[in-house]
Amino acid sequence: MNGLAAIFPRRLLAANLYFTLIVYAIFVVVVMGVAVAIGVFGDLETSVWERAVQAARWYVLVIGITVVRLYLPVYVAHGRTRREFAGQAAVFMLLFAPAVSALTALGYLLEGLVYRLGGWPHQIADRHLFGGPGQVPLVLAEYWAQYLVWVSAGALLGAAFYRLSTGGVLLIPVAAVPVILVHSATDLIQVLPIIGRLPTPDLPGTTGTTGMAITAAIGGCALVFALTWAFIRDMPIRNLG
Amino acid sequence: MSLQVEVSDLRLTYGETVALDGVGFTLTGGKIYGLLGRNGSGKTSLLSVLGAFRRPGAGSVRIGGRPVFENAAVTRQTCLIREAGEASAIGTVNDALYFAEALRSTWDAAYAERLLDAFQIPRRKNVAALSLGKRSALGVVLGLASRAPVTMFDESYLGMDAPSRYAFYEELLADFMAHPRTVIMSTHLIEEVSSLFEEILIIDRGRLVLHEQSEALRGRGVSVTGPEEEVGRFVAGLTVLGDKRLGRTRSAMVYGELGEERRGKALAAGLELGPIAIQDLFVHLTARKTPDAGPGERS
Numbered sequence: 001m002n003g004l005a006a007i008f009p010r011r012l013l014a015a016n017l018y019f020t021l022i023v024y025a026i027f028v029v030v031v032m033g034v035a036v037a038i039g040v041f042g043d044l045e046t047s048v049w050e051r052a053v054q055a056a057r058w059y060v061l062v063i064g065i066t067v068v069r070l071y072l073p074v075y076v077a078h079g080r081t082r083r084e085f086a087g088q089a090a091v092f093m094l095l096f097a098p099a100v101s102a103l104t105a106l107g108y109l110l111e112g113l114v115y116r117l118g119g120w121p122h123q124i125a126d127r128h129l130f131g132g133p134g135q136v137p138l139v140l141a142e143y144w145a146q147y148l149v150w151v152s153a154g155a156l157l158g159a160a161f162y163r164l165s166t167g168g169v170l171l172i173p174v175a176a177v178p179v180i181l182v183h184s185a186t187d188l189i190q191v192l193p194i195i196g197r198l199p200t201p202d203l204p205g206t207t208g209t210t211g212m213a214i215t216a217a218i219g220g221c222a223l224v225f226a227l228t229w230a231f232i233r234d235m236p237i238r239n240l241g
Numbered sequence: 242m243s244l245q246v247e248v249s250d251l252r253l254t255y256g257e258t259v260a261l262d263g264v265g266f267t268l269t270g271g272k273i274y275g276l277l278g279r280n281g282s283g284k285t286s287l288l289s290v291l292g293a294f295r296r297p298g299a300g301s302v303r304i305g306g307r308p309v310f311e312n313a314a315v316t317r318q319t320c321l322i323r324e325a326g327e328a329s330a331i332g333t334v335n336d337a338l339y340f341a342e343a344l345r346s347t348w349d350a351a352y353a354e355r356l357l358d359a360f361q362i363p364r365r366k367n368v369a370a371l372s373l374g375k376r377s378a379l380g381v382v383l384g385l386a387s388r389a390p391v392t393m394f395d396e397s398y399l400g401m402d403a404p405s406r407y408a409f410y411e412e413l414l415a416d417f418m419a420h421p422r423t424v425i426m427s428t429h430l431i432e433e434v435s436s437l438f439e440e441i442l443i444i445d446r447g448r449l450v451l452h453e454q455s456e457a458l459r460g461r462g463v464s465v466t467g468p469e470e471e472v473g474r475f476v477a478g479l480t481v482l483g484d485k486r487l488g489r490t491r492s493a494m495v496y497g498e499l500g501e502e503r504r505g506k507a508l509a510a511g512l513e514l515g516p517i518a519i520q521d522l523f524v525h526l527t528a529r530k531t532p533d534a535g536p537g538e539r540s
Contacts (some may be wrong), residue, residue: 011343015336071340073327076294078344079316079389234311237294237327239285 009088012071013095016063023059023091025102027052031107032114039118046125047133049111053104053143060100060147064154067092069162082232090096090225101143108133128187129210130229141210142186145217149178152224159231162238174227178220185213243271243307244318244390244423246291251300253286253447260286262447263300268425268440270391273417275438275455279527283325283447284427288395291425292321304391317346320389320395325368325376334364334371334379345387352416355385359408372539373400381409385416392426398434410434431520441519445527455519462517462525463499466492471510482517482525494521 036050067089075085112133115122120131130138153175160175161168246268248513255259261283278284290302291394293309293316302309309315322389326335334357342348357364368376368478377399384392399408414437417424428434441458443451451458462482465472469491470524494517499507507514 011340015332015339070330074331074340075372076316076320077292077327078341078384078387079319080344081293081311081313083311084313176272234296236296237289239289239323 001174006084007087007091009092009095011062012067012088012092016067016096016177017093017099020059020063020100020103024107027055027084028107028110032111035114036118039120040085044115044118044120046121046123047108047111049107050124050126050133053107056100056143057146058152060097060150061154061157063096064093064151064156065153065158066154066156068155068232072162072232072235076237082235083084086229086232089155093148093155093221097147097151098140098144100147101140105139107137108139109136111142118163126187129185129213138210142213145182145213146179146186148217149182149220149224152221152228153179156224156228156231159228159235175224178216178224181216181220182213185216243269243421245270245303246391246425247301247303247306248287248291249301249303251290251297251302253283253290253295253298255402259447261290261298263428264444264447264449265300266442266449266452268423270423271421272439273413273424273426273437275431275435275441276425276444277429277431277441277523278427278444282444282527284444285395286447287444287474288321288323288393288425288427291391292319292393294321297408302350318390319393320345320379320384320387320391321393321395322384324373324380324399325371325394326380326383328379329368329376333367334362337368337383338364339378341383341387345389347388349386349388352388353382356382356385356412359412360405371505374402374405375400377401377430378405378409381412385412388420389422391423391425393427395427396429397426398428398430406433408429410437411438418429431523432518435519443523443526450526458519458522459516460498461496463495464515464517465507465512466490466515467510467512471512474509475510475512480525482521494518496522496525 003154031049031052035044038044038048071089072082076082101163112122124130124133129142133139135148156171156175157168160171164170248267249265251264252259253259264283264287276284276287286295290297291304291309293311296310304315304319304395305355309317313316322520324335326341331337331340338350338353341353342350360369360375360382362375362379362382368379372378377397378401381394384394384397398409400506401409411423426434426437435455438455441451441453441455442449465475467490469486469489472491472493476493482496484494485492499514504514
């Protein structure tokens with residue numbers, strides 16, 4: 001197997017994207033249904049998709065957890081080393097985050113069509129890197145940055161809980177740091193309201209630059225990858241039962 | 242392909258608990274090995290280290306002359322199967338095979354399909370929703386179809402009904418004959434499967450108690466059958482592992498080899514001598530209060 005084929009997580013990506021597309025299709029139908037219901041029976045003035053996307057972040061976190069928890073034992077059982085797994089898992093997360101951000105951007109576009117048909121104003125309510133749902137490159141940048149830190153935080157927590165059992169709870173604040181940093185550069189207040197009540201004008205997020213978000217995402221992701229590797233490099237595969 | 246397995250002074254602990262304590266042996270490879278031991282004796286721990294599931298605490302484990310842990314060239318050639326081959330949470334049976342095919346360069350997909358049919362494993366069903374027996378059977382499929390030069394099954398019969406177990410043994414033997422490799426099986430069902438083993442290792446309380454050819458092991462004991470009084474006189478002073486009686490006929494299982502002189506006396510007394518069940522020897526060798534476990538059992 002050559003270098004690229006050895007590190008490209010073809011089946012890991014295919015399996016998770018296939019499942020994600022199924023979940024996404026259901027999610028889109030439900031969210032659009034809610035939007036139409038609000039439009040018909042009430043006042044629809046802002047994007048429902050913008051609010052609903054919070055569920056996508058948690059979904060991405062769970063995917064990060066399962067990548068380590070479910071697939072590391074499978075890889076080792078099939079004769080792969082932890083190093084090989086870590087390489088493929090890292091590439092998977094680097095590709096999965098932009099894929100889900102593309103689906104998120106597509107969701108805004110689909111929602112825009114629905115709103116146009118209903119004659120409702122399609123606008124966002126909260127502060128973002130983008131000024132409106134039609135600014136696709138900025139939508140992609142914001143959600144890519146967010147999903148990258150959420151999925152890598154999931155991998156760290158998956159590794160920590162697998163190795164330490166309940167002791168993994170100690171890693172939650174560590175995993176949260178890059179997430180908070182990225183959200184402070186994008187949409188801190190509405191996603192994490194408790195932290196949003198801190199003196200945010202002094203935080204980088206209040207200026208909300210794309211460069212800040214990308215830097216925070218890459219830096220945070222690198223830090224979390226390094227910590228995750230520290231956990232899994234010699235992690236025992238648990239005995240059953 | 243035969244790969245030699247060398248284990249030297251292997252030690253593994255879980256906190257305060259010593260799971261493996263100075264285990265050492267060499268398997269020349271190309272055989273089916275039986276790994277026997279009581280619950281908690283260290284069988285799973287030993288296989289976990291051989292399969293690179295765990296890093297050894299101390300000592301060394303080498304396969305084909307190379308260390309195992311995090312050595313891709315070696316782990317590619319090993320396969321450790323516990324229950325469903327770690328695929329219990331991965332999704333459906335098809336998903337489990339999907340990843341096996343991708344990750345195992347030696348994977349035999351056609352053989353896996355045939356085995357799925359043989360064990361009647363539904364392909365679209367979630368692995369976690371399968372019965373324990375079917376999950377074990379899936380593990381057997383993943384292990385056999387891996388075609389790994391060193392394939393290990395850790396109590397892979399769990400939950401399988403008798404026809405499935407016998408199907409597993411038949412498949413294992415047939416595949417071993419067609420594609421010779423090193424197979425290590427841990428089991429409690431000793432009598433059911435012992436005929437497959439060419440060599441047997443017995444582990445107890447984290448230590449290797451015995452490593453011997455199966456035939457030689459059987460020769461370590463003798464069953465003496467005949468009239469009750471004659472058998473009683475003959476076995477007096479010997480280590481008797483167990484007795485069976487039917488009317489006035491008694492069959493006593495004796496530990497230790499009989500010399501030619503004793504064998505002659507037995508025949509002269511009209512007693513029948515036969516092989517002893519490996520399970521009886523196993524019970525004797527791993528008994529918690531055994532005054533004499535026999536000489537030279539450490540290898």
